Amino acid sequence: MSTALDEVQTPLNDNTAVASEAAPVLLSVDNVSLSFGGVKAISDISFNILKGEVRAIIGPNGAGKTSMLNVINGFYHPQEGRISYKGKTRKRMKPHQAAASGIARTFQNVALFSGMSTLDNIMSGRSLKMHRGLIWQMLHVGPARNEEIAHRQFVEGIIDFLEIAHIRKQPVGKLPYGLQKRVELGRAMAMQPELLLLDEPMAGMNLEEKEDMSRFILDLNSEFGTTIALIEHDMGVVMDLADRVVVLDYGQKIADGTPSEVQANQNVIDAYLGVAS
DSSP states (O other), X not given: OOOHHHHHTSOSOSOOOOOOTXXXXXEEXXXXXXXXXXXXXXXXXXXXXXXXXXXXXXXXTTSSHHHXXXXXXXXXXXXXXXXXXXXXXXXXXXXXXXXXXXXXXXXXXXXXOTTSBHHHHHHGGGGGGOOSOHHHHXXXXXXXHHHHHHHHHHHHHHHHHTTOGGGTTSBGGGSOHHHHHHHHHHHHHTTOOSEEEEXXXXXXXXXXXXXXXXXXXXXXXXXXXXXXXXXXXXXXXXXXXXXXXXXXXXXEEEXXXXXXXHHHOXXXXXXXXXXXX
């Protein structure tokens, strides 16, 4: 019989497929439009995310990138179009339902429990994986105690992966910004997502911190097969990390393809990358 102990001792994700032309579609966005009053944040957007790939979403400020992630994880509900995830068309879905289905995310601004330690923040990402009831957890005996020990061991593995053992007991509110972003990634990893949404994971970081975060993202994708969709403004990072890139401008899609194809697209050059003098 499968137990919680069995589950937490598995890898972060047992999908080790690498994205390719033959990879199945994990998530499909079809003709999605989102408005706030009379303002259209997203207009008739369509693209897909293949299982096992790193998919970048780029564009100038106000292009609709974060709104798109909010639609994918159920925080916003589009007025038009549909989202299909793992072959099933979703109707209205709340963020906790998206999380339960295997979608995790990080945010532009760090959203951690500042008074809690690094370990406890990452442990909070295991909540959906805990099966013992509240009474068992309050008593902290028998099966509940064994389950928590197993989850903590799993989280310690994430801490080692992210190279943050030296801050495991420190309150995250006292950590430098770059380490806080790493802790937030760890909390999302603790959910063992099939699809990880990263909203500007390297915003505000220096070059060394960006290099570290890029390495963790690539390892998470290649070693554990986690599918990743990320928003990022650093074009060097995008070109190094992404398998494919979709470009938004004023809520509309203006390009979609490989990094080299997007980089050479005149619409993208005019709207976002700038024209070389």
